[in-house]
Amino acid sequence: MRNIDENNITQAVLDRMSACSNPRLKEVLGSLVRHLHDFAREVKLTEAEWMAGIEFLTATGHMCDDKRQEFILLSDTLGLSMLTVAMNNAKPEGVTESTVFGPFHVAGAPHVAQGADISAGATGEPLFVTARVTAPDGKPVVGADVDVWQADEDGLYDVQRPNLEHHQARAVLRTDAEGYLRFRTVLPVAYPVPTDGPVGKMLVATGRHPWRPAHIHFMVVATGFERLITHVFRDGDPYMDSDVVFGVRSSLIGQFDQHPAGTAPDGSAMGVPFHTLAFDFVLQPV
Numbered sequence: 271m272r273n274i275d276e277n278n279i280t281q282a283v284l285d286r287m288s289a290c291s292n293p294r295l296k297e298v299l300g301s302l303v304r305h306l307h308d309f310a311r312e313v314k315l316t317e318a319e320w321m322a323g324i325e326f327l328t329a330t331g332h333m334c335d336d337k338r339q340e341f342i343l344l345s346d347t348l349g350l351s352m353l354t355v356a357m358n359n360a361k362p363e364g365v366t367e368s369t370v371f372g373p374f375h376v377a378g379a380p381h382v383a384q385g386a387d388i389s390a391g392a393t394g395e396p397l398f399v400t401a402r403v404t405a406p407d408g409k410p411v412v413g414a415d416v417d418v419w420q421a422d423e424d425g426l427y428d429v430q431r432p433n434l435e436h437h438q439a440r441a442v443l444r445t446d447a448e449g450y451l452r453f454r455t456v457l458p459v460a461y462p463v464p465t466d467g468p469v470g471k472m473l474v475a476t477g478r479h480p481w482r483p484a485h486i487h488f489m490v491v492a493t494g495f496e497r498l499i500t501h502v503f504r505d506g507d508p509y510m511d512s513d514v515v516f517g518v519r520s521s522l523i524g525q526f527d528q529h530p531a532g533t534a535p536d537g538s539a540m541g542v543p544f545h546t547l548a549f550d551f552v553l554q555p556v
């Protein structure tokens with residue numbers, strides 16, 4: 271086809287993909303092309319703006335390495351991650367809701383025993399977590415692998431500290447015979463997503479703040495159940511209604527209780543005030 275113009279180019283591209291043997295790929299890529307072209311026509315995209323977009327995406331790629339995922343951050347801050355989560359994880363009443371995975375999960379975190387202190391040197395006010403994993407009928411889910419990861423009191427994940435050679439505030443635990451999970455960590459605080467890359471520039475340019483309300487990430491994997499990727503948010507956080515990645519769900523807000531110095535839930539003597547969190551996760555059977 272020759273003499274392409276702004277009106278016939280979309281169909282020309284779709285026609286060129288007509289021999290695609292993967293029907294799902296054809297559907298997804300075809301739709302992407304239609305929407306991209308419609309977007310360009312709608313805003314009357316200039317060549318300079320197109321190049322700015324290319325440079326932005328290039329910078330986003332250059333920011334990525336094995337510890338930094340700027341594309342997930344871009345997806346998160348544009349709401350695409352939460353849209354995808356919401357479409358694919360509609361849960362029946364009573365089953366724990368999902369939220370964004372985020373850019374800070376690390377595969378292969380250390381497996382630790384029940385009751386362990388997963389902070390491993392991360393700083394913050396002490397927090398003792400008791401969580402229970404059950405099926406919708408209340409029966410315990412035994413032997414579930416639970417990934418936990420969170421930021422420290424400076425709002426940083428271990429992977430954001432380049433000189434750190436071991437994991438902090440990150441571990442995998444296994445639920446016991448009653449479905450329980452108990453560990454010590456530090457109190458999560460609100461933190462800004464990384465703003466030193468192109469996503470940070472986008473937030474500034476669009477008049478947005480970079481903050482996420484305080485939370486702990488959980489990923490629960492158990493045979494016979496759907497994988498659950500979620501957070502528990504700390505009640506009372508000022509950013510609860512303006513999470514930069516749109517991830518807050520009311521059902522995921524946990525109650526973090528503060529206690530004076532004294533005896534901790536694990537029996538240890540605490541010379542400083544500490545916090546406790548109890549939260550139940552209900553998994554959806556496969």
Ligand SMILES: [Fe+2]
Pocket residue numbers: 372374420421482485487
């Ligand atoms: Fe997070």
